[in-house]
Amino acid sequence: MKFLISNDDGYFAPGIATLAEALSRHGEVVVVAPERDRSGSSNSLTLDRPLSVRKAANGFFYVNGTPTDCVHVAVTGLLDFRPDMVFSGINHGPNVGDDTIYSGTVAAATEGFLLGIPSVAVSLAGKSGAHFATAAAVVDQLVQRLQASPFQSPVLLNVNVPDIPLDRLAGMTVTRLGRRHYAEPVIKAKNPRGDTVYWVGPVGPAQDACEGTDFWALANNQASVTPLMLDLTAYGQLDGIKTWLHS
Structure with missing residues (x-):
């Protein structure tokens, strides 16, 4: 198999090196990541400037x-082959619930x-x-399953792995996205020139973290595997908006 790897932590991050090592046991690996x-x-x-690609030691x-630039450039021009799979990560920190909207x-x-x-997308859900x-062991299991039973059409999976020793991991489970509460307020501060600046605050607590969600899986030492979709159409509102528009 041929794998394209990227991330949002940068090409120097320890997680991407771990991911590349894990996937290299299953095939050819190319890493294209942000600087x-x-x-x-x-x-x-x-879209407002050209992009440059350089090769590290x-x-x-x-x-x-x-991160989007990296994958787009790699697949549409940089590589002389089409990857069989794209892996992103291993991110340092979780990408669960609403976080997936912002996640590189x-x-x-x-x-x-x-x-x-x-x-x-693979994330290690912990600060340490x-x-x-x-997380690399979970990736290894996913690739083995893929090789044994390939996907019949492209899928997008969001995988979060607890930051715990492998012998404490209670397996993998398929989940849905949970929901966070409203974000915490921004943090006001002064820069050296005395101007007021604003730091985006930390994420809020989980609002929907019941069984079956990615939050619940992590809290129970399980790796969450969430299939994602990109159709943003609010199908339940189509008839209502149609009536409103033509009333």
Whole structure:
């Protein structure tokens, strides 16, 4: 198999090196990642300037753009082959619930999916970043299952793995996205010039974290596997909006 790897933490992040090592046991690996941390960049494309691609000493390519840029450039021009799968990660920190809207990690996988390639975003759900090996073991299991039973059409999976030793992991479970509460207020501060600046506050507590959600899986030491879709149409409102528009 041929894998394209990207992330939003940057080509120098420990998680992407761990992911590349894990996938190299299953086939050919090419890494194309941002030159710096682009967390929270979502699905943004760079359209106001050209992008440059450089190669690091470890063989990873890095781009002065977003995670979406990296996958788009790789698939549509940089690579001389079409990847069998796109993997994004291993992100340091969870991408669950509403976080997926903002996540550059999920965005990189989303771009692969939009280009017709089965894609997986992988995140290590913890602050310490102590157990990337556990997330790598989950990736290894997913690839083995894929090889045994390939997807019949492109899928987009969001995988979150608890930051715990592998022997404490209670398996994988298919989940839906949970929901967070409203975000915490912004944090006001003064810069060295005395101007007021605003830091975006931390994420709020989980509002919907019942059994079956990605939040619940992580709280119970399970890796969550959430299939995502990109159709934003509010089908339940079509008739109501049609009536409103023509009344």
